[in-house]
Amino acid sequence: MKSLTVKIPHIDSSSYDIKIKAGLLRDLPQIIEAQLGACRKMIVTDSNVKKSGHTDSLSSCGEIFVIDPPGECNKYMHTIVDILEQMEQTAMGRDSAIIAVGGGTVGDMAGFAASIFKRGVPVVHVPTTTVSQADSSIGGKTGVDSSFSKNAYGAFWHPAAVFIDVETLKTLDQRQFNAGLVESIKHALIADQTYFEYLEDNIDAILDKDNSALEEIALFNSKIKASIVSIDPKEKNQRRILNYGHTIGHAIESASNFELLHGEAVAIGIIGASIIEIELGIGNIQRLERVKKLLSKLSLPLKIPANITKEQIYELLSRDKKSIGGWPKFALIEDIARVHIDADNQWAHRVDPAVVDVAINELMQ
Amino acid sequence: MKSLTVKIPHIDSSSYDIKIKAGLLRDLPQIIEAQLGACRKMIVTDSNVKKSGHTDSLSSCGEIFVIDPPGECNKYMHTIVDILEQMEQTAMGRDSAIIAVGGGTVGDMAGFAASIFKRGVPVVHVPTTTVSQADSSIGGKTGVDSSFSKNAYGAFWHPAAVFIDVETLKTLDQRQFNAGLVESIKHALIADQTYFEYLEDNIDAILDKDNSALEEIALFNSKIKASIVSIDPKEKNQRRILNYGHTIGHAIESASNFELLHGEAVAIGIIGASIIEIELGIGNIQRLERVKKLLSKLSLPLKIPANITKEQIYELLSRDKKSIGGWPKFALIEDIARVHIDADNQWAHRVDPAVVDVAINELMQ
Numbered sequence: 001m002k003s004l005t006v007k008i009p010h011i012d013s014s015s016y017d018i019k020i021k022a023g024l025l026r027d028l029p030q031i032i033e034a035q036l037g038a039c040r041k042m043i044v045t046d047s048n049v050k051k052s053g054h055t056d057s058l059s060s061c062g063e064i065f066v067i068d069p070p071g072e073c074n075k076y077m078h079t080i081v082d083i084l085e086q087m088e089q090t091a092m093g094r095d096s097a098i099i100a101v102g103g104g105t106v107g108d109m110a111g112f113a114a115s116i117f118k119r120g121v122p123v124v125h126v127p128t129t130t131v132s133q134a135d136s137s138i139g140g141k142t143g144v145d146s147s148f149s150k151n152a153y154g155a156f157w158h159p160a161a162v163f164i165d166v167e168t169l170k171t172l173d174q175r176q177f178n179a180g181l182v183e184s185i186k187h188a189l190i191a192d193q194t195y196f197e198y199l200e201d202n203i204d205a206i207l208d209k210d211n212s213a214l215e216e217i218a219l220f221n222s223k224i225k226a227s228i229v230s231i232d233p234k235e236k237n238q239r240r241i242l243n244y245g246h247t248i249g250h251a252i253e254s255a256s257n258f259e260l261l262h263g264e265a266v267a268i269g270i271i272g273a274s275i276i277e278i279e280l281g282i283g284n285i286q287r288l289e290r291v292k293k294l295l296s297k298l299s300l301p302l303k304i305p306a307n308i309t310k311e312q313i314y315e316l317l318s319r320d321k322k323s324i325g326g327w328p329k330f331a332l333i334e335d336i337a338r339v340h341i342d343a344d345n346q347w348a349h350r351v352d353p354a355v356v357d358v359a360i361n362e363l364m365q
Numbered sequence: 366m367k368s369l370t371v372k373i374p375h376i377d378s379s380s381y382d383i384k385i386k387a388g389l390l391r392d393l394p395q396i397i398e399a400q401l402g403a404c405r406k407m408i409v410t411d412s413n414v415k416k417s418g419h420t421d422s423l424s425s426c427g428e429i430f431v432i433d434p435p436g437e438c439n440k441y442m443h444t445i446v447d448i449l450e451q452m453e454q455t456a457m458g459r460d461s462a463i464i465a466v467g468g469g470t471v472g473d474m475a476g477f478a479a480s481i482f483k484r485g486v487p488v489v490h491v492p493t494t495t496v497s498q499a500d501s502s503i504g505g506k507t508g509v510d511s512s513f514s515k516n517a518y519g520a521f522w523h524p525a526a527v528f529i530d531v532e533t534l535k536t537l538d539q540r541q542f543n544a545g546l547v548e549s550i551k552h553a554l555i556a557d558q559t560y561f562e563y564l565e566d567n568i569d570a571i572l573d574k575d576n577s578a579l580e581e582i583a584l585f586n587s588k589i590k591a592s593i594v595s596i597d598p599k600e601k602n603q604r605r606i607l608n609y610g611h612t613i614g615h616a617i618e619s620a621s622n623f624e625l626l627h628g629e630a631v632a633i634g635i636i637g638a639s640i641i642e643i644e645l646g647i648g649n650i651q652r653l654e655r656v657k658k659l660l661s662k663l664s665l666p667l668k669i670p671a672n673i674t675k676e677q678i679y680e681l682l683s684r685d686k687k688s689i690g691g692w693p694k695f696a697l698i699e700d701i702a703r704v705h706i707d708a709d710n711q712w713a714h715r716v717d718p719a720v721v722d723v724a725i726n727e728l729m730q
Binding site for chain 2: 001002003004005006007008009010011012013014015016017018019020021024077080081084085088089112115116117118119120138140141143146147148149151152153154155156158162215218219222223226229230231233
């Protein structure tokens with residue numbers, strides 16, 4: 001047999017900037033032009049965001065593609081193809097770029113489209129929701145759903161830049177706004193004592209959408225998310241801590257038929273994780289009470305809704321994307337900003353079903 | 366303005382192996398199992414290749430997806446979605462893999478599907494045509510066509526391994542087989558004197574599909590393609606030399622409405638490039654005659670078909686994917702295995718339209 005080896009060269013480390021400022025959108029055309037040069041640009045947004053006026057200042061930048069209706073119902077490949085074909089139709093080339101203006105689903109789709117147009121063009125994220133500003137715009141995960149599962153198709157595609165204008169949060173309704181803050185609480189719990197105390201001390205200013213408080217938490221969130229994805233960009237291990245509260249949370253979200261918002265379900269999931277930690281002897285009741293108090297201030301649910309059964313939860317846990325042998329792994333902490341890491345340096349853990357059952361029972365009362 | 370920088374870590378260099386052997390297909394299930402482990406596998410092929418029996422030995426490996434009808438008519442996103450949905454339907458996960466068995470279009474589509482399934486799973490290429498064995502299975506370019514242009518959507522996705530069984534070439538019809546050899550002649554011209562002489566000396570054995578001659582040229586081709594894509598994986602500069610003969614070739618292929626096979630059109634394009642080189646004072650008539658003699662042995666056309674007009678050629682040249690300001694760049698050589706590189710170290714060049722016109726005129730006579 002003849003044989004030879006093809007070498008794939010290493011790729012140098014690189015970086016991108018996150019800029020945070022109330023009112024940043026107004027200056028964005030100049031800033032983006034300076035950064036990307038005079039390339040053709042496709043703005044990808046959804047009809048809610050467009051209605052809110054967040055794309056108005058960018059209209060001179062290039063073409064626009066509006067996802068309508070917004071949300072998961074259009075998070076499929078057909079929308080990606082529609083974006084790409086519009087770019088082809090207007091004869092955009094390899095030197096074009098996509099500007100994503102919106103929440104998580106807009107960013108996921110715009111980033112994915114950018115990753116496969118002409119084998120990859122830059123994407124700039126302009127997140128406009130609490131979740132996307134705290135979380136999804138940073139880290140390079142992109143994708144769409146299949147008929148069978150969430151985020152089944154996609155790519156890792158890092159943005160060229162992220163621009164966070166906290167004023168866009170003022171057009172969100174209060175329920176969406178509050179639910180999105182759960183990712184901020186999660187960040188504080190897994191990574192930063194000072195941040196958790198900041199949230200406790202400033203929750204009223206945050207709920208009042210005070211610009212400087214919103215800028216402050218955007219910076220805390222970006223730093224935490226950035227540091228974790230820099231260590232483990234492809235979620236081999238450490239990045240799994242970002243799933244804190246999400247294992248039980250995802251199951252509750254699905255069981256509610258998405259009547260609960262993602263953040264609302266994760267709030268219950270975080271309490272579930274705290275109970276598991278207490279059962280395992282690595283948590284404590286005082287921390288759980290602090291978490292509950294903060295979540296209560298945001299008017300978030302602390303229990304599983306009465307119309308969801310235990311059987312539904314277990315069925316969904318067994319089908320979790322990260323399940324092995326029908327049982328998921330759990331990201332856990334030992335204290336605020338102290339991740340539970342086992343002897344094999346693993347950041348996600350198998351937990352005895354009996355222990356999980358204690359948590360589920362307590363969440364159902 | 367608050368600002369922070371996200372670091373994207375470097376990616377280590379890596380590699381993959383190309384194995385070449387007549388009859389290799391028979392042992393492939395064991396070899397692939399040893400390499401990829403017991404993961405779920407999706408074999409992607411087309412109806413011609415399946416009919417030829419080339420997937421028979423692999424049927425125990427996993428599921429199969431058959432592209433039907435074969436060729437460019439199905440090289441669109443809808444086929445990618447069909448492959449992916451079949452993988453989802455059979456509950457394949459992040460630890461699955463795709464085995465591409467077929468020619469260039471099968472490899473392009475299977476590789477693209479692998480690049481976006483669960484944000485990327487391995488692809489193994491088993492090329493079964495002269496073109497794909499010489500060229501497209503190596504180098505990581507994947508993609509599909511848009512309604513407007515070829516390979517508009519795709520990704521760079523390197524294979525986990527390439528397995529070349531030259532016996533699969535015996536089921537090709539002679540016209541396809543011969544046209545595919547043009548990429549071999551191109552490789553020899555741009556990179557290897559010894560290889561060019563080998564082709565001249567062994568063309569009869571090659572046309573007789575002698576196993577050891579076919580293994581030999583597969584090895585020459587793989588080495589040349591591998592060395593070029595290793596230097597410049599994303600086609601920033603050096604990789605452009607692989608377009609030798611393709612600029613005029615692509616225009617002729619399109620103008621013929623794809624009645625000429627890719628290799629047939631590129632054969633004429635290579636002669637065109639040789640004439641341009643003579644006009645620029647970097648070529649010579651003796652080399653052109655050697656090239657023509659070799660192409661004639663393969664019964665390939667040496668002139669532009671009479672039903673194609675000069676206007677069509679110029680219109681298509683101006684719309685070339687790599688055109689700048691409506692005029693393409695040309696990859697050229699100064700001698701066999703000596704690439705024409707300009708003072709700025711560029712491997713593709715602007716050529717005066719008057720010079721190109723001499724070549725087109727000569728090809729039209």
